[in-house]
Amino acid sequence: MNLAEARSTLQAARRVVVLTGAGISAESGIPTFRDAQTGHWARFRPEDLASPDAYHRDPELVWEWYAGRFRDVMQAQPNRGHLLLAELERQKRAEGGSDAFTLVTQNVDGLHQRAGSAAPLELHGTLLSARCEACGHVQPLPDAATFTPPPKCEVCGHRMRPHIVWFGEFLPDDVLALAELQFKRADVALIIGTSSLVYPAAGLADRTRSHGGLVFEINPDETPLTQRASFSLRATASEGLTRLMEARDA
Ligand SMILES: [Zn+2]
Known part of the structure; x- marks a missing residue:
């Protein structure tokens, strides 16, 4: 054709x-996931930032990574x-x-x-939302300029995780x-x-x-x-x- x-x-x-x-x-x-891993992030393996195990081990680190990527995409057009x-x-x-x-x-x-x-x-999934670890509620992240992770669920008040499909997830x-x-x-x-x-x-x-x-x-x-x-x-x-x-x- x-x-x-x-x-x-x-x-x-x-x-x-x-x-x-x-x-x-x-x-x-x-950038692709790997291309985004510059500077401070270059020493991590992708699964150290984007897996259930990584999040369980160090949720603050994982959220810092995703908050940065969220800011990047909101600055793009x-x-x-x-x-x-x-x-x-x-x-x-x-x-x-x-x-x-x-x-x-x-x-x-x-x-x-x-x-x-x-x-x-x-x-x-999406970088623009978070999902409640307790009740599964999904809500958009606040404005990228003022966002400080982790977000709290507006329904039950529990901590939320990135609404992203991680390595090892379906x-x-x-x-x-x-x-x-x-x-x-x-x-x-x-x-x-x-x-x-x-x-x-x-x-x-x-x-x-x-x-x-x-x-x-x-x-x-x-x-x-x-x-x-x-x-x-x-x-x-x-x-x-x-x-x-x-x-x-x-
Ligand atoms: Zn909840």
């Missing part, structure tokens, strides 16, 4: 599902890739209702929402089940800025394929998904979405 065919297929699709990964946030200057996906969501939902478009993300930075996406399914069942359903039902699944190496990315795309839908990929690099995709663009998220969504070639 060439670009013109992919573009018209996307335009005609009645159900579109999108999976985004770190690649789309890189264009907003959001959504980029053209985020904005184009919000636009695609508006178009598809105007034509076909809320089931016509689903955004699933592996990112935890909240940039999709800030770009205007209504309710992305966040497979790995993805949230309800979010994953909804994502799988939408991938199964999609005419087009668009996989953007993720290597598709880590579960569940590869598995989600295969659900679309095995139910007769098409898989499109946007990634600067070839990935394990590339050979199985109907269309694959070697581009950043913003470049690729611009080419796929704009009516005229530049």
